[in-house]
Amino acid sequence: MKIRALVTLSVAGLLILFSALAYRAPSWVEAAEKTNTIVDARGNLRVPTNYRTTYQFLGTWAIAADKGVQGSKQIHDVYSSPGAIAAYRKDGHFPDGTVLVKEVHETATQPMTTGTVSHADKLVGWFVMVKASKNLHPDNKWWGDGWAWSWFDAGKPLKTTSTDFKKDCLSCHEPARSTDLVYIQGYPPLRRGQ
């Protein structure tokens, strides 16, 4: 009987080990962990690694070519960190820690079966925003107005070229202040029931 109890205990031990190995944290925990790697201790941002396969797509901005030229000169595709879409659909807000990545490409434009069509060609860079309703780094010039902000040139995802969000970022985003400085009209996944 002692042997049977020992065997059973061993099985139980193995099951505990298996449970620990098999258990995967829920996606919001993963999302929070990922956010932490995007902001360093001093509040400096970086472009998230693998956002193309781990983030969720929000929408596209097609920047028209100059007058008289057909097509788009740039395409901006915007991704959000996992869980942000579901949270926004619930209460109309991006939760703290939400990361938005706007990927900016120059385009190639060609005649296709659907007409004159532009698609992403050469990467120009990334614009990254991290939601922070409380300013955790008031001395850092990339933090303010409920977000942390930084632009990164292509090939340099670790070091921003922005110097002050008020000068470099806010002038473009000011018109969207009523929607927390984000142009949500271009993001169909945020609409409820879609």
Added chain:
Amino acid sequence: MKIRALVTLSVAGLLILFSALAYRAPSWVEAAEKTNTIVDARGNLRVPTNYRTTYQFLGTWAIAADKGVQGSKQIHDVYSSPGAIAAYRKDGHFPDGTVLVKEVHETATQPMTTGTVSHADKLVGWFVMVKASKNLHPDNKWWGDGWAWSWFDAGKPLKTTSTDFKKDCLSCHEPARSTDLVYIQGYPPLRRGQ
């Protein structure tokens, strides 16, 4: 001693239950399961549910407005089922079961701080392709040339309006035959090292 063995067995039983609950299938299993729900027993397709939060974004096609008009009249955003990007980066092919969803929107175009900019407005519909190197439904007119194909009008994600892929789909995709009938040049995530 008998009681102790019983207690230990009960603990083991609970742990088995916990393991079963806590264990989550790896993502490729989830992907395969999801693919199965998109093709029914007779080979008919449907638009995948929740592709906006569970699929990975591939790229954008901005269809230029008519000559003399600035901006884009349509934006096509393309998603792929989980795992397809990683597989394609490895060997340059979409594995069987890969689902591609092209979301077609009419646009709204407005002056913004970045210029004249178009974004997705009214949904027109979806074009769905499912990779099938072996034609599993040769009598089904939506199957052939290594894929299953169907167009769906907005609001009707369960019932295609396509009647024959050769007539309705292939004419537009024929120019991309050398890349398995998919226009990969618009999909930066498929490029290795990006």
